[in-house]
Amino acid sequence: MAQKPSIPKGTRDFSPEEMAKRNYIFDTIKSVYKLHGFSQIETPSMENLSTLMGKYGEEGDKLLFKILNSGDFLKSVNDEQLLGRNCVKLTNSLCEKGLRYDLTVPFARFVVQHRNEIQFPFKRFQIQPVWRADRPQKGRYREFYQCDADVIGTDSLLNEVDFVQIIDEVFKKFGINITIKLNNRKILSGIAEIIGEPEKIIDITVAIDKIDKIGIENVNAELIEKGISEEAVKQLQPILTLSGDNNEKVEVLSKLLASSEIGMKGIEELKFVIENADLIGVESTVEFDVSLARGLNYYTGTIIEVKANDVEIGSITGGGRYDNLTGVFGLDGVSGVGISFGADRIFDVLNQLDLYPDNAKNGTSILFVNFGDKEAMASLKHIKTLRANGISCELYPEQSKMKKQMGYANNNHIPYVAIIGENELNNNTITVKCMETGVQEEINVEQLVEKLK
Numbered sequence: 001m002a003q004k005p006s007i008p009k010g011t012r013d014f015s016p017e018e019m020a021k022r023n024y025i026f027d028t029i030k031s032v033y034k035l036h037g038f039s040q041i042e043t044p045s046m047e048n049l050s051t052l053m054g055k056y057g058e059e060g061d062k063l064l065f066k067i068l069n070s071g072d073f074l075k076s077v078n079d080e081q082l083l084g085r086n087c088v089k090l091t092n093s094l095c096e097k098g099l100r101y102d103l104t105v106p107f108a109r110f111v112v113q114h115r116n117e118i119q120f121p122f123k124r125f126q127i128q129p130v131w132r133a134d135r136p137q138k139g140r141y142r143e144f145y146q147c148d149a150d151v152i153g154t155d156s157l158l159n160e161v162d163f164v165q166i167i168d169e170v171f172k173k174f175g176i177n178i179t180i181k182l183n184n185r186k187i188l189s190g191i192a193e194i195i196g197e198p199e200k201i202i203d204i205t206v207a208i209d210k211i212d213k214i215g216i217e218n219v220n221a222e223l224i225e226k227g228i229s230e231e232a233v234k235q236l237q238p239i240l241t242l243s244g245d246n247n248e249k250v251e252v253l254s255k256l257l258a259s260s261e262i263g264m265k266g267i268e269e270l271k272f273v274i275e276n277a278d279l280i281g282v283e284s285t286v287e288f289d290v291s292l293a294r295g296l297n298y299y300t301g302t303i304i305e306v307k308a309n310d311v312e313i314g315s316i317t318g319g320g321r322y323d324n325l326t327g328v329f330g331l332d333g334v335s336g337v338g339i340s341f342g343a344d345r346i347f348d349v350l351n352q353l354d355l356y357p358d359n360a361k362n363g364t365s366i367l368f369v370n371f372g373d374k375e376a377m378a379s380l381k382h383i384k385t386l387r388a389n390g391i392s393c394e395l396y397p398e399q400s401k402m403k404k405q406m407g408y409a410n411n412n413h414i415p416y417v418a419i420i421g422e423n424e425l426n427n428n429t430i431t432v433k434c435m436e437t438g439v440q441e442e443i444n445v446e447q448l449v450e451k452l453k
Contacts, residue, residue, distance in 0.1 A: 010134070010142025016363060017413070022145075022347060024360035025174075026127055029147045029341050032170050033125040036162060038149050041124045043106040046097045053098075055105045055328060057297065063132045066095040099131040103148045104325070104338065111152055112329040120153030120334075127343075141344060150338030152325070157272050159337045160302045160321065164277045167306055167317055167339065168284045174346065175355045177309040178316070179285045180277075183292035184270045185299045185320070187253065190263015191239055191290075194256065195232040203228065205293040208240060212291075216240055239290060246274055246288045253290065266301075273302060285309075294318055304339060308349050316345045363392060365452050366416040366432070367409045370396040375420045382418070382430060382445045391452045393418075409435060416452070 007013065014022060030040070046067060053061055074082075077093045100106050103126045111122065127147045136142060149166070151159045164180060171178045192201035203226040207219050214222075219240065223233050238256060242249050250271060257263030270288060277286050294303045301321030308316055319339030326334045350356055366386070368379035379395050386393045396405045409417050419431040419440075430448055433440045443451070 008142065010136035010140075012141070012143075020363060021350065021356055021360055022343070024356060025343050025346055025350070026145075026147065028173050029170055029343075030125070030127065032166055032173070033149050035169075036123075036149075036166055038123045038125040041107075041110065041126055042128060043100070043103070043110055043126070045099060045129070047100050047106055047109070049091075049095060049098045051109050051329075052101060052105060056101055060101060063134055064101055065099040065131045065133050066091055067097045067099065068094055069096055101132055102130050103128060103146050103340070104150070107148070107150060107152075108325045109329055111334070112326050112331045115331060121151050121159075122153055123149070123151050125149040145343040147341040147343050148338060149340075150336055152336035152338075153334055155321075155323075155335040157269060157302070158276075160273045160304075161276045161280065163304065163319065163337065163339050164273065164282055164286065165280060167304070168277075168282045170341065171284065171306070174350060176316075176346075176349055176353070177284075179287050179307045179309055180282075181287050181289040181292050181305045181307065182270060182273060183289055183294075183303045184266035185301055185303060186262045186266025187257070187270065187290065188266075188293065190257045190260035190266055191236070193260045193263065195228075195235040197228050197232050200226065200228055202297070204236070205291075208236075208291045209293045211240060242290050246286070249288050249290065250274075269301060294320060298322060300324075302337065311349045311352050313345055313349060316342045316349060318342075364394050364412065364414045365391050366393045366418050366448075367405070367412075367414045368393065368395040368418045368420065369402065369405050370399050371419075371421055372399055374425065378420050378425055379418065382420075382448070385445050386449060386452070389449045389453065391449065418448070 033040075049064070049066065052064055056063070073094050077090065081090060081093065107124065107126065111118065125148060127145065129143055129145050131143050134140060134142060149163070151162075164182075167178070167180055188205050189198070189201060192198045192204050195204075197204065204223065207222045207226065210222070211219055220233050220236075223236070224230060238252070242252060244252070250267060254264070254267050257267060274286055274288065289305075292303055292305055294305055299320040300323040303320040304318060305315045306317035317339060319337070321335070321337040323335045324332060325336055326332070368376075368383060370376050370379070376395060376399075383393050383395060396408060406417065408414075415435055417433045417435060419433065421431075423429075424431055424442070427442075429442050429444050431440055431442045432448060432451070
């Protein structure tokens with residue numbers, strides 16, 4: 001017996017109905033990006049490993065999918081190297097390319113490679129799949145889509161305000177209630193500075209990022225375990241217990257960070273983004289969250305993360321400011337800011353809340369029943385008229401029993417069925433049946449166009 005086919009763990013097939021839903025997500029995000037002046041680019045699924053390696057940290061490098069060299073990939077490896085089983089050295093010899101881990105590093109490579117062809121500030125969006133050799137689990141896949149937008153070549157905070165507005169508009173279109181969480185990398189640096197542990201900034205922020213999950217006592221224990229002094233942990237307590245609205249949090253933190261130049265700069269930038277988001281009428285909740293870190297090594301200013309209020313799921317959008325992303329490719333001093341919508345998690349949220357509009361689930365609008373050659377030819381003429389008016393329709397390909405053809409329409413969620421028999425041929429009309437109500441009416445093709453539009 002032939003082995004039952006399967007797909008790799010952490011990947012998924014998508015049915016036509018699921019693809020209709022996913023395209024609704026992509027098209028919605030794309031439409032908002034375009035409204036805000038972003039242009040679309042694409043980069044290859046595979047990049048040179050020299051482009052990818054070393055950009056995501058040691059753990060990130062382990063999660064890169066490497067591609068074996070074509071042909072005799074063992075030709076540059078001797079028996080001693082194989083027996084030595086040194087994975088890093090073997091990988092360097094066997095693989096020159098890898099699947100992209102995200103869209104940001106390929107974007108940085110694109111900017112540097114095409115710097116003489118693009119105009120700064122450069123506003124791009126990109127909707128493509130990425131791959132990570134991660135352990136699959138709920139909400140975490142090995143192949144998934146990212147929907148990125150970035151502005152590079154400007155350090156204006158108006159870009160951060162625009163991204164907050166983009167996030168608000170996208171989720172308003174989806175009907176998802178969200179909280180947009182904001183922080184600033186400079187604030188986190190200031191916190192580490194005032195407690196006398198600037199070199200421990202990563203340990204501090206990784207720990208305080210877990211407050212909601214493990215509680216303040218366990219966070220304090222983890223900080224001490226990481227070598228942070230008890231006095232420094234004591235100084236952190238007013239920050240760890242920070243509460244109130246955005247203005248109250250900013251006021252308290254401004255006093256605590258008064259002696260830190262970088263910390264106060266972060267407060268200033270944060271206030272600009274929050275105040276202007278409010279000024280332009282952002283409707284979603286915007287919350288200052290001092291524990292928000294989001295890949296600390298990566299960002300240098302504003303940090304953004306979005307949570308769905310009505311579903312238990314991780315971040316559904318994230319992003320922030322980076323000051324020298326292109327520096328690793330030899331182009332220094334190019335500041336940028338960007339966001340990425342998590343299409344797969346948004347897909348899960350929309351499914352759980354059943355927020356898809358009806359037209360996002362439908363493919364074909366009307367099915368023409370096939371009663372024979374004459375009827376089929378008449379149907380094809382009407383189908384041409386409908387398609388010319390942007391209406392999706394199809395003719396059942398075989399002269400089958402009515403029950404079978406109706407079952408096809410029902411199973412494929414086709415809302416209307418068109419019937420052309422002897423009477424309709426003589427009158428040049430179409431009998432249209434609504435599959436939901438069962439109501440039928442006999443109309444001409446012009447009336448059908450108006451009805452379906």
